[in-house]
Amino acid sequence: MMLAVLNFKNLVDFEEQLQFLDDLSHADVQVDLKISPTLPVPNDFENFEIISQNLTIKERTVGEISPSVLHHLNISTSFIGHLERRKSLNEGLLIVRKRLENALENDIKPIISVGQYSNLELVTEELDILLKDQPITKPIIIAYESLASTEMGRALYSIDEIRDVHNKIREFMTTHYPAIDYQLILGGHMDEVGSPIANAIGYDGVLIGDRYHTLASFQPVLNVLNNLSR
Numbered sequence: 001m002m003l004a005v006l007n008f009k010n011l012v013d014f015e016e017q018l019q020f021l022d023d024l025s026h027a028d029v030q031v032d033l034k035i036s037p038t039l040p041v042p043n044d045f046e047n048f049e050i051i052s053q054n055l056t057i058k059e060r061t062v063g064e065i066s067p068s069v070l071h072h073l074n075i076s077t078s079f080i081g082h083l084e085r086r087k088s089l090n091e092g093l094l095i096v097r098k099r100l101e102n103a104l105e106n107d108i109k110p111i112i113s114v115g116q117y118s119n120l121e122l123v124t125e126e127l128d129i130l131l132k133d134q135p136i137t138k139p140i141i142i143a144y145e146s147l148a149s150t151e152m153g154r155a156l157y158s159i160d161e162i163r164d165v166h167n168k169i170r171e172f173m174t175t176h177y178p179a180i181d182y183q184l185i186l187g188g189h190m191d192e193v194g195s196p197i198a199n200a201i202g203y204d205g206v207l208i209g210d211r212y213h214t215l216a217s218f219q220p221v222l223n224v225l226n227n228l229s230r
């Protein structure tokens with residue numbers, strides 16, 4: 001089954017997000033769909049999973065989402081170091097590592113985002129900095145995102161490029177972290193055209209941002225994802 005992660009981001013009106021969730025709860029969803037609204041809401045929908053956009057560090061701090069809040073909402077998956085968050089808030093990899101430690105300690109499945117640099121070698125270096133010596137014993141999700149494509153609002157990569165990234169990350173994980181069970185997803189202007197290509201290359205799923213604000217606008221993508229999952 002394809003994995004599809006939908007991330008609403010902070011500029012999408014929250015009422016609109018709630019309406020989208022409600023409409024989706026009545027829709028035909030065949031794909032493993034995970035959705036992160038700006039504010040986490042209880043994970044009690046039947047045909048998709050609510051996940052968190054962020055998770056705090058272990059030390060005492062203010063204004064961030066704690067594992068306890070997520071457990072209360074029955075949420076068990078969270079983004080760790082989403083690329084745009086890291087860039088806009090100038091957040092370095094060491095703090096992302098601390099978020100990951102907190103996720104692992106509290107049984108929260110991390111979606112680890114990489115792709116800060118477009119250079120292939122740097123993608124696996126970034127991944128290595130995050131994974132090194134972390135006690136990962138349960139499945140994780142690795143999201144590679146073409147950050148430039150998200151920022152520019154169009155697909156800036158060629159099929160060869162996203163295939164190279166896919167093969168490089170798979171090879172790196174097999175060589176350096178053979179014990180880690182992971183799903184690899186692709187982000188960066190993914191839509192009804194890009195999703196089948198990602199699937200054909202071998203990605204386990206796609207990461208989609210805030211370009212769709214209503215079920216009606218998302219429906220063509222959902223139809224394609226449903227078909228890929230059947």
Ligand SMILES: O=C(CO)COP(=O)(O)O
Pocket residue numbers: 007082084145149150151187188189190207208209210211
């Ligand atoms: O950042 C993303 C998802 O979190 C991807 O955004 P786009 O789908 O708009 O490129």
